[in-house]
Amino acid sequence: MNRYPLFLLALVLMCTSCIKDELPNTECDITSAWVEGDEYAENFYEPSQMRLENISTTENELVFTVRSLISLPKSMPLYFNITPGATISPANGSPQDFTQGPVTYTVTSQDGSWKREYTVMFKEASLPTFTFSFENYETKESSSNYYHEFYEIDQTGMRQNIWASGNLGAILIKYNSQAEDQPTYSTPDGYKGRGVCLNTQYAGELGKAFGKPIAAGNLFIGRFILENVLIDALKATQFGRPIDRVPVRVTGYYKYQPGSVFTNKEMQEVPGRVDEASIYAVFYRNKDAQGNDVYLYGDDVLSSPYIVRKAQVATLPPTNDWTRFEMFFEGSDADEALLAAQGYNMTLVFSSSKDGASFEGAVGSVLYIDEVAISFDNDEN
Template sequence: MKIINLLLGAALCCSLSSCFKDEPLNAECDIEQAYVHVDDPTDIFFAASDTLVNVLSDADNVVFEIKDDADVSAMAPMFRLTEGATITPENGSVHDFSDGKSVVYTVTSQDGAWQRTYNVSFRVAYNVSEYDFENIRYVDGDMGGGYYEWSDLSSSGEWIGNWATGNPGFYLTAALGTTVIPAEEFPSAPVDDGHSGRGVKLETKSTGPLGTLIGPMGIAAGNLFIGEFDASKALSGSDGAMQATSFGRTFSGEPLQFTGWYKYTSAGQCVDGNRQPIADTYDQGDIYAVLYRNQDANGNAFTLHGDDVKTSPQIVAIAQVPQVTDTDGWTEFTVDFEYRQELDRDLLANRGYNLAVVFTSSIDGASFRGAIGSTLYVDEVKVICADNQE
């Protein structure tokens, strides 16, 4: 609901001039934050900051990451809702979340006309370090059409939602178009002929008239990354859009090498956010992985975004393919993690680090620079750690 309202606002704010005698009741029905209070957070969570979960505007699952021996048989989640909304079961009511149980909450808008359901769970944190991109699902858009998303699966076959793309943002810019864009033509799309089984196709696309209207954000690079994408921030201009990407998930391994397969075709000269040519440029892709501390010096949760994913002082190690340029076919890569800081073993054991793996069809796509048509395929990727070398 919130995304629809933002989209309509972006499209109509310049044309509405009338005022209303009575402000209408709010039609939003979203959970914005979920949190729990426990006497000693470290009994259940790795860090006190883990007691709070910020919920993306397009999410329907709320997950608290917990220790493997945590007792969550009597937890009372609290929720911050959009203005005037109500929730069932009651906010702060006690439920049994043990053994992977989830509870379905229904949020009703202030005007009573809209509802959303959320699955809330407490999940034991674990590492995923091999990525085959076989698991996809189609997401129905609120305004017709839809797009694909990816996830690895837990040992019990659970969809864990660890991968994100900019597809939700591209969907919003395309929603005002005259035709529905097929999901297979979005910047991030699955292909059946990967290096082995399914793979991922990432292609830099034009965002159409709306992209330059609210921008300059005239292109959308195809991307795929471990983390989250907040589509509501993607509509807030090129500066705010940098904050739409939150990179990384908790990780307790010591990464040594980053390997996988890719193929790439550049579309040549780059354009800027207004889709104007940039002199003396030739587009290339980008493939890298980053390990970083997920709390700042004050113990607050920390996440890398588009403006600091390679430069933050929180970064401990990085592995980057030196140049992703035109290839004749599938090409294998193997790069070592280069450590900028020494690992803190206690912090590692308590999941004080996040791992981000990132792929994009245009290396400067986060700044809305790239060549429309540049295409990167990826498949069969691994992060090799000290305890799982082959």
């Protein structure tokens, strides 16, 4: 009879340990996209450009690089890998006309309650412009936080999202913050019109707990892959876009003031050390010997063997007045055939703390940037 309570206990444990049936997936991402068929290969410089792999969850614009939009077939099937159970419209693999501009795809989650829209476009490669006035920005929202995204407009009037920043990483631990609260934002006080403000911030108790106590303002040509920010922060910054000519010189205007206390990765003061801003540009080969894509990341952007030439501003003395900077590329020459085949990438990087990528710097360091221009061999001005 005394076993009765034990029986009750067993009953309770049984009830509370029942695992319910798995609910349908709520996610609705495109994880990869590709053009299938050898007949389309001639439209691309490399077979690898027919595929977009590891598409970040922060991206809703998928861009394929083609040789020429004019020779692109009017009807071409595009295939996608999407979250298991999700559906995509227009249908996966259905032929679409991408020559008339972007095509919008909608992915609906398995449970039907979440949707994501993607625009897919085919573009001719290379940077759309070589002068950057930073007049174009969009205020975007992520989990009740706002931030600015810089973009350029190409000759055809199309928007080109060539600029990336670590804003989304900094936002991860924030709530109800404004665009001007972020490490990188558009300021009305540019050298001409609007400009960029980059500032180094304290990343809060949580940032500290993640071993990432500060967030430096940064802006660069490339992509920010938020997925990697906790497991390998240096792999979150993917640098470079294809460029079809060889850069010689970069000029622009800046203002800079370092923050007062320089701290290390543990957020401990490093006495005597003064924070520095950094501005540099790298021109590199974007294919390895096997024809695979090569990108530079935070850990090798200045040291990779694929670098052909690079430019760095030696010092950026603190100043409260807009001051001109100039840097020249040094290194070897580019291969003309490779250049014509979109075989080179270029990045341009600005940061309010030189070692911000390894979370060393001074909270409060502020760098302003405006009116940046890249000059070329055949451009004698």
